[in-house]
Each structure stands twice: as C-alpha cells, then as structure tokens.
Amino acid sequence: MPAPHLTSPQLVACPPEGDEAFLRATMHGFHRDWDGDALEPAVRLLDTGRSFGHQVEGGWVSTCSSYARRLVVPGGTVSTAAVTWVTVSPSYRRRGLLTELMAHQLATVPEPVALLWASEAGIYGRYGYGAAVPSLRVSGPTRETAFRADVDLGGGSVEEVGSEEFRSVVVPLHARLLADRPGSLDRTAAWWDAALDDRPSRRPGQSAQRYALHHDETGAVDGYLAFRLPAAADFGPGLTVRVTALDAVTPAAHARLWRFVLDLDLVRTVEAAVAGDDPLPHLLADPLALTSTVSESTHVRLLDVPAALEARRYATDVDVVVAVTDPRGPEYGGTYRLAGGPDGASVGRVESSPDVHLGVRELGAAYLGGTPLTTLGRAGLVQERTPGALGALARALAGPRLPFCRDYF
C-alpha cells in the first residue's frame, strides 16, 4: 500500500455478496479484535446494499452502513435508516472521509429519518443529527432499594423461563407495547434472532442471559425481564446484576419486576440502562439510593422534514411556521407550516415569515419528545420570532413518556 498521504481513497459500494474484509475493517476502526463467532449475528444483519466505504488499492479504509427499520414516534411509526458500522482507519482520519461518507449516505438513503448511536457525542451534530433520547444509567447497592410502603406491586408473580418460552411470549408483548414506546424500533424475526443470540463469545465475563415473565393476578403475562450476572463468581454474596431488558404493561408489573431483580439473593449491586423517565427512582423509599447518570443517547436526523413531521401526532393543537436550516446548505432547508394536533398533522412549504427559526439538528433532538425545544431556545439554539410560538411548538412535540431506544445497533 502507498503511504496514506499519497493516496486518494475512493468511495465504493460493498459487494452484494458481502465482504469479510469490510467487517474486519470496521472492527479495526473500533480498535476491536476480529471475532468471527461473536460477530456472526451482526454479520447476518448487515445490509450490503446499504453498505459502502472508501478503498485504497482494494483495501477498505472506511466503512459505513445502515439498516431499514421502523422507528416508533409519538402516535405512529416512520421508516428510518438506522446508521451503523461507521469507521475511518486511524491512518486516514481527519482528512474528511467521514464527511464524505455522511454526505453520500444522507443523499442516498430513502427514509425520511435517520437514527444512530454515537460512539462519541461530538461527532454527528455537524451532519444535522440531534441528541434525541436522554437515557439514564442507574446503578447502586440493591440492599438499600426498599420501595415506598405504598408502592402497589399488584397481585401477580414473576417466573423465570427459558429462552424459547421467553421468545414465544415476548415477541407479541414487545409488539403490543411498541405503540407507546417512542424511540423504539420494531423487530423482525432476524432482529429477534440477534437480540436473543447468547453465544458465550458475545458476553465475555458474563453469565448466559436469564429471562423472567410477570404474570398478573389472572396469570396472563404482562411484563418481561432479562438480566445477567458475572460468569465466574464465588458461591457467596457480592454479585452485580445487569438488567438488559425490562418492560411491562402496568406500573404494578413494572414495580414487581424491579423488585425481583433487586431482591435476588447473593446480589449486592445493580446496573441498568433505563428511559430518562423510568419511575424506578420514585419507587424507592430513599430516591437517591441508586445513582442515576445521564447516559449515551440516540441521535435523530430528519431528512425529509414534512414527511417526518407528518408521521407523528402532537400532544396539543399547533399551527406554526418554522424555518429549518440544514448544514448541507440552503437548498436543503425550508420554511414549513406545521398544522397538527392529537389526530395528526399536515406540513407544507410556505413563503410566509416564520414564527420559529431552528436547525434540523435541533428539530431532530426534539422530534421524539425527548428534548424540550424551549430548553434549546434558552441555550440560544432556537430563535422565536412570534411570542409564544416556541412554547406552543415545544408543548405539541412533548409526549406522555420520554423516548427510549431498546435496540443497540
């Protein structure tokens, strides 16, 4: 290979039949060893038709891909490019390859919305992505997590089950809960295969995943839980339980599932990633018994502003003209009238003067109801031209619960 500074990397598509070298380059970019076994479920999901990168003399020096998924938005769903596998080889960094990858991807994906997990929070804002999902990481000593005396645990029970039974029950339950879970992605059978693939190489140092279901008073399943413990532990106290999934139809089922985890014998500490508004801290007799820290966020990029805004419903009636700028250039921005409410919305380009000015990054941050536009206004990121318009738009965008993305991709 020639010296990197003497090369001109070329943007090329991943071959349709797949290419292990592409995935090896990705792992190299993340400074991870190639482990074909651990990566096999992810490799199966790779959509080669949506994968591309830069090559130098036939070798990959950058990678980029996305999956076609459906994203739950308040009151509906929208087809979404779930962006993934983004890397630039260390020898080729900071010469604009990521910028070229992003420009190509934003120009070619057909979906009106893109979504990604950012490895570092400072990377994607320049491409119009806004941090949209304020998740929490909760951790702390389980022995200090007594609930308030008046917490209703219902009259049900929690039963541990094997992975087959879990899957048969959870697939329809997850689908049923989705409508009320903005920020989540639907799961095809292939995504369930990957989510529940528990081969040891995918969980170094951790036990096999354990599964439990919550049964309500009648015996019907209305909640689920998945968790792990350390793989090699003494037969004594001091274990840490990691909650990998927990969701329920009712508050009582939700509370009882948490109680099940927090009361596991021999366990002394818990770790979990939860939605920013998970009620857990409020169930505790001592609300500060567990530490909550703001965790990584999924970032949203609106590509087709009218289609994206029409795909969701609004908490309150709203009729506002917004001028949206796009970092790609003035031809990608526009002024739109959003007339919406709890039954839906219509959005069209207008010539009238805007009530609110904002960037597509800020609109993406607020799109799922996870980031108040008024907060971004106070940060100087959104400008109100008509008094009251920003508050009205912010109230309409808010949802009954904060968004949370349950899938890491």
Ligand SMILES: CC(=O)SCCNC(=O)CCNC(=O)[C@H](O)C(C)(C)COP(=O)(O)OP(=O)(O)OC[C@H]1O[C@@H](n2cnc3c(N)ncnc32)[C@H](O)[C@@H]1OP(=O)(O)O
């Ligand atoms: C959805 C996902 O897959 S997230 C995973 C992202 N990938 C990784 O974190 C793997 C390790 N990192 C990398 O591979 C690379 O450093 C990348 C992909 C993050 C950046 O690639 P590069 O080709 O170096 O970026 P590029 O040269 O196009 O930089 C464009 C701009 O982004 C900035 N930038 C790049 N990386 C970062 C970063 N990690 N943090 C902050 N800013 C960054 C650059 O400074 C540059 O700014 P400028 O336009 O003001 O000059």
